[in-house]
Amino acid sequence: MPTVGGRNPVMSDVAKVAGVSHQTVSRVVNGHPNVREETVARVRRAISELGYHPNSTARALVTRRTNVLGALAVDTTLFGPSQTLAGIERAAREAGYFLSIVSADDPSPHGVAEAMNHLVQQSVEGCVAIAPQRELVHALAALPGPRPLVAVEGGEGAGFPVAGVDQEQGAREAVRHLLDLGHRTVHHISGRSDWLEAEARVHGWREELRAAGRTVTEALPGDWSPRSGHELGRRLVELRDEGEEITAVFVANDQMAVGVLKALHDAGLSVPGDVSVVGFDDIPEAAYLTPGLTTVAQDFTRVGTAALELLLGALDAPSTDAPADRTVPAALRVRGSSAPPPA
Template sequence: MSESPPTERAPTIYDVARAAGVSHQTVSRVLNDHPSLRAETRDRVLAAMDELDYRPSSAARALVTSRTRTVGILTSESVLWGPASSIKAIEVEARAAGYLSVTVNIDGHDEDSIRAGLGYLLQQGVEGLVVIAPQIRVTRVIEAAGLRIPHFTLQASPALSPTALGADQIEGARRAVRHLIDLGHTEIVHLAGPQDWIEAEARMTGYLREMSDADLETRPPLLGDWSAARGYRVGRDLISARSFTAIFAGNDHMALGLIRALYEAGIRVPEEVSVIGFDDVPEAEFYVPALTTIRQDFGEVGRRTIAALLAAIEDRPAPDEPFAAPELIVRASTGPARQL
């Protein structure tokens, strides 16, 4: 049996020092951007690093600088399109700024899971934290933890907390309902998200406020769970009570289930019932009919959040950029109200 060839070891700081003709202490100063170095020395060391394809160890750098340059992401719903898009943007922007990101998934309904996930991130020495776990229980645990590091939560409305960032879900919901009212709808049903979700609460609040401001009768929102299956089941239940002309679904997936249930019952969308969703998932324009919805830029929310977090970590002013309000995207699933 032939022996495997020896694996070539990765270059070290001492290899870089030899190649550049300097001491390893000088290489360390270059890595840590020490201001006393001459430009030509810095350039020579950087050229040696490039030639050797040297990648400094984050652990070694942490020992020298007492900094990990690591941010934590605590999330409970990373499989959903919105949180996944924000997490991706945070990871990309953090890496571009020279930071490592560590993502921990938790059960947002279990306080032990929340505390364990938070504890793990703190043990990794994260310098800042982003929380993308929209359950109310998570917020309470984070507040009770008394964190001493900069942290932000992606929540439904920045007005909820000084550490909350995100597009205004209440305003987005109001725009959805206003669109239906402008089309002549007065009998509007709301299929809400799960009760313990901050976003679901905010979107329900927007529905109730817009209906009230228009002096229209509000109905108790129906409880959903974000899934198309739940939207379908609620749609099947609604079919027997045709005392409405429009439905505002708390997200696009539930809207998809609703449309399927209406289609199977021979109820035309939007000729007989208009349906509007929330989020503008990539598939929304390919629903049949194409879904009218409220678009929020999850990637931009992630980029703005990591920019604010890194500014807080580095003790510099945060970018003063307000989040854009969610945008109404009108497609084929909404139309003028029919007469009841």
């Protein structure tokens, strides 16, 4: 850190060295026209000589623009949220914004309020909330938090724009794929019931079966974790032993699918020989599980980018009340874990 008299150099220090006024320095820094080329050069030289860089705080005070966006993150142990966050970060930086993150450990109104308050204190200009849980979305809508606000995976009609993957379409494609292979119906292990994504996938699964006129069994509710996948996988084996025909399972995320694969394997069942399994997310491990997991890929980075685009749009035109949503398609990836049912 170069200093002038023991402190960071400021605009007027540069001005003195360059022999101009501080305002001219400001003009050079901000790339204003109407500064003589030679003056620009002199100021530039002084800037690098002193190692000056503008004080963003002072600038923010007078312009009333902090250039900071906030991001509310949830449980980053999960693949999706952490990926989305990365996408948001990149897009924010490209747009010239700083990104301040805060994680909401619990989705209760209190927890959300505290997290949002943290962002408000920081005078963020806008905020992206990764809001996969119903409760969180409601808390968000009720709160006097930072605005504009864009939600990721937050369902619709909450009063703010939403960016997300088309969960229902993804689920339908997974089911369609299994039906096309010849399965009579498809069982479902669902995600946490308080998550909107879980609900959308359940809905897509059910509707696709209904449309095809197939039996709709009851979904087995999990919590996204490999552990719960394993437990419910065992439950599936039990049901099968009791005589229920189970040849295909659509699992609401890949982590649970890992547990399901283990449960089936431990029970001596072959995947896809006896049972086909399809997951959701396409985590990096998916292709290298045994067998390779057929799954539905979500482009999280693109979701993050889309969310930030919505936010930037809202910042540009704050008047537009109608929240325009952005939906990113999901893509089926067929691998070894799905095959025709046993003959």
